[in-house]
Amino acid sequence: MSNDFYQISILPFAAIIIKICRAYTDSQEDFEDYYQEVCLQIWRSKDNFREQCKWSTWVYRISLNVCLTLLKKKKSNGRTYFTSDVLPDVVLTENKAFADEPLNQLYGAIRRLSEVDRAIILLYLEEKSNLEIAAILNTNANNIGVRVIRIKERLKKMLHGRFN
Template sequence: MTQELEHSFVTQLEANQNIVHKICRLYTQDSESHNDLFQEITIQLWRAYPKFRGDSKFSTWMYRVALNTAITLYRKGKRKVQTQDFEGVSFKITAEEYDDTVEQQLKLMYNAVKTLNDIDKALVFLYLEDKNYREIAETLGITEVNARVKMNRIKEKLRKILNP
């Protein structure tokens, strides 16, 4: 791959890496698994990047690849992400500090969201990222109406979990 493509990828990834961290947080239980999943998502993004046509925003495309990677790995029953060496890639990504300490309410909310199925988790994540229903539907490959209905059901389910 050209240096221009590599530079473009690294710039986009650095600017949007919080998306990947948030997805990792939803689908992992500890920092080691978080780091492994982050690495695997980064590898999948890098492999898919030459095919990114720019039909959607980079962040929308990134959500889709990252969520699909996380869902695929955990649907296969893997609790540990199998990592692999990625030879020939020399770029370094400046990682932001990942702060594992959060307020108690945020932990409760994340724990409640973790009880949801994989697709519902992804929908909540995108909703919390202030994505509109059209963007959520596009990212998840469902209709806008279906996204709205699912989100209303999920909100009710989360209310019951958080306020028994």
């Protein structure tokens, strides 16, 4: 992967990639592995992008699919396998989020949600519209609003009293 591709096509979307990877991991090591694998898969699939959606939507979809795939592999055999390819000159900066206890509690609660609900709430927190969320998840936009309300209620119940 060239540094130019990373700078132009991945770095502007790093915040959402980080949030998605953070929601599907519980350690710095796993986070870094997931982040690297997402970046690699974005690079590998760049030629499949047909501009039927925005590039940001493409990045969201790949990020979610990679994280869900890695999570399933980890659950099925207790280990996660990654490609041996290494991203050139890409060094992840230390992620301070793992040191922030309230943020850790929020991500812990988000990780307790179903895989689809995790994706929905992450996109909601990115201020995506219900229509955008539906497009990214390839689902119906009509029920996204209702699901967001229900997810927020579940998260409130899980976190009740922890941030007072």
